[in-house]
Amino acid sequence: MSTKPTVLVTGADGFIGSHLTELLLNEGYHVRALCLYNSFGSLGWLEGVSHPELETISGDVRDPDLCRQISDGCEIIFHLAALIAIPYSYVAPDSYVDTNIRGTLNMLQGARANKSLKRIIITSTSEVYGTALTVPIAETHPRQPQSPYSATKIGADALALSFHAAFDLPVVIARPFNTFGPRQSARAIIPTIITQIASGATEIKVGDLTPTRDFNYVEDTARGFLAIARANDVEGQEINIATGSEVTMAKTLDTIATLMGKEVSWVTDPARLRPSKSEVRRLLGDSSKLRELTGWAPKYSLEDGLRKTIEWFTEPANLARYKADIYNR
Ligand SMILES: NC(=O)c1ccc[n+]([C@@H]2O[C@H](COP(=O)([O-])OP(=O)(O)OC[C@H]3O[C@@H](n4cnc5c(N)ncnc54)[C@H](O)[C@@H]3O)[C@@H](O)[C@H]2O)c1
Structure with a gap:
């Protein structure tokens, strides 16, 4: 006990x-x-x-x-x-x-x-x-x-x-x-991009790249x-x-490709698009309540977090757990 x-x-x-x-x-x-x-x-x-x-x-x-x-x-x-x-x-x-x-x-x-x-x-x-x-x-x-x-x-x-x-x-x-980070399911945008690039793809399948997110x-x-x-x-x-900063999906993907040192192009896969009224176009959070109540603040910038995430996903034993070639909804 x-x-x-x-x-x-x-x-x-x-x-x-x-x-x-x-x-x-x-x-x-x-x-x-x-x-x-x-x-x-x-x-x-x-x-x-x-x-x-x-x-x-x-x-x-x-x-x-x-x-x-x-x-x-x-x-x-x-x-x-x-x-x-x-x-x-x-x-x-x-x-x-x-x-x-x-x-x-x-x-x-x-x-x-x-x-x-x-x-x-x-x-x-x-x-x-x-x-x-x-x-x-x-x-x-x-x-x-x-x-x-x-x-x-x-x-x-x-x-x-x-x-x-x-x-x-x-x-x-x-x-x-x-x-986002190590172990996230490949249904999410960041793992799907990293796993496709890490698996050698140069034409990366994506959904809508215009919405923004607070990662x-x-x-x-x-x-x-x-x-x-x-x-x-x-x-x-x-x-x-929330971090209180927003970034488009497109910018996030460019940052990932740069950090991975790869030149890639993006192609829209219709299966990855949400119905238009269902797409959440903008998310930018206000975390002042959490900060004021607890002193919490994010320790990682998007780039620092992406670096750690890429490092984890590109470990062969970790990458082997993902199916980069299919759309995992
Ligand atoms: N990942 C994100 O970006 C995000 C953002 C906001 C909120 N959340 C919330 O955070 C929580 C965790 O999400 P995550 O990203 O780790 O997803 P995840 O799918 O990795 O984790 C969810 C877990 O719930 C378990 N689960 C599903 N059905 C269950 C059931 N019937 N009984 C017991 N366990 C069950 C699954 O086995 C899974 O491991 C969820 O409540 C999600 O809605 C996630």
């Missing part, structure tokens, strides 16, 4: 969740890590990670009884498990409702039954804002559900806030803007979660994690 405070991370097998798990272990917590059950016994990005304070559990947030069991005894819950690909949400919206809305409800119910709970952090996304109506986007910006993914996250956020209002559950909503390096996002977990008197609040 560990003497360290126990925290639960759902989605710990994923990109951000695995980095957050490592940060929490380094910070001296006992981490209970929920990895999505599968018949291969895979723990995703926690596969092969061994630490005396890491407790892995295979399961599914669609299972209410499991959510109650894994919450028990945890002081802090970081709920990151979700279906997150926007293109796949066009074809499988039902599963997004089940995992993102019902799964969040199950975690909230589990948290309510947990007498040790100090805080539950629900993971939202900048996609809930849709194309910026005003910039920088503060937490008060209107919600615009431009994809089924975004709609399910808006629903999950609303449930979480209702549990704070109705039951005084110590809920905080963390809202990361676009995050967080994953270590900064993970530190943002931790800062939110430790902040005083933030229950019932929504808090952006």
Whole structure:
């Protein structure tokens, strides 16, 4: 039995969740890590990670009884498990409702039954804002559900806030803007570009390069979660994690090619375009709330983060885990 405070991370097998798990272990917590059950016994990005304070559990947030069991005894819950690909949400919206809305409800119910709970952090996304109506986007910006993914996250956020209002559950909503770094799935723009270039392609398949994004390096996002977990008197609040700078996809891709020292051309792959009304054209976040409450600030510039990301993806053992030649929605 560990003497360290126990925290639960759902989605710990994923990109951000695995980095957050490592940060929490380094910070001296006992981490209970929920990895999505599968018949291969895979723990995703926690596969092969061994630490005396890491407790892995295979399961599914669609299972209410499991959510109650894994919450028990945890002081802090970081709920990151979700279906997150926007293109796949066009074809499988039902599963997004089940995992993102019902799964969040199950975690909230589990948290309510947990007498040790100090805080539950629900993971939202900048996609809930849709194309910026005003910039920088503060937490008060209107919600615009431009994809089924975004709609399910808006629903999950609303449930979480209702549990704070109705039951005084110590809920905080963390809202990361676009995050990138080692281990990200190739459905996202930065990994798909790096893996195509690293695999020797010179004609790089892309979607729309005109939208802008506010890119967080994953270590900064993970530190943002931790800062939110430790902040005083933030229950019932929504808090952006954003750098406060924006860049077009085109500029991001040029920077990647330059950093990789390759001359490439871009070709539009229609499969990678979102329906026009669904494309979020501009995301530029206001993180002054997080900065003022916690002193958080990003440590990585976009270029520094890209350098670390390229370094990781171009390791042959890492690159071998990706299928650069297919569109992984
Ligand atoms: N990556 C980004 O740019 C970004 C930006 C904003 C918000 N987010 C949010 O951050 C969180 C983590 O995203 P990520 O980028 O690490 O994606 P990811 O797909 O790598 O991680 C999500 C994890 O959830 C797990 N999961 C899915 N369905 C589950 C279920 N039914 N039960 C249990 N686990 C399940 C998956 O196995 C996966 O490992 C998500 O909530 C996402 O909406 C991500």
